[in-house]
Amino acid sequence: MQNLTNESDILLEIKKLNKILKTDFDKRMETYALTSQQARVLQFIAKECSLQKEVHQNDVEKRFDLSKSTVSGIIERLEKKNVIKKSISGFYCVLSPTNKGLDIVENIHKNRDNVISKLLKGFSNDKKIEIKDIISQLINNMEED
Secondary structure (H helix, E strand, O other): OOOOOOHHHHHHHHHHHHHHHHHHHHHHHHOOOOOHHHHHHHHHHHHHHHOOOOEOHHHHHHHHOOOHHHHHHHHHHHHHOOOEEEEEEOOEEEEEEOHHHHHHHHHHHHHHHHHHHHHOOOOOHHHHHHHHHHHHHHHHHHHOO
16 A cells, blocks of 8 residues: 555545445446435335334435435336335325335345455454544544534
């Protein structure tokens, strides 16, 4: 690994890692004919349903900070791909994953576990904790007012 000659090199390395991870995730989602955003919404719906929660469109809007029209489009496309279904509960439309959707989420989690193993290969548990702490501190620094 190259030496970081100045602090701006750290930012470049973070950007490079982000790009590698994003490209890998996007490529894996192509297997299921999903965009990365559709995959994240599907995972959210599946997780919430597994916790016995009803999921409505406005839950997706809030969770991902997306407009109603954007979420409507995502939900419509996920329905057409038969990975989620809508049912009526009172005045609300309840979203839930189909069996096909659950299979995709399970495969996404397996792939995620493989990526994590590859990413952290060769690091001791202590180093992994240190990495997590450093990343948390970086996030906290950026979220400060």
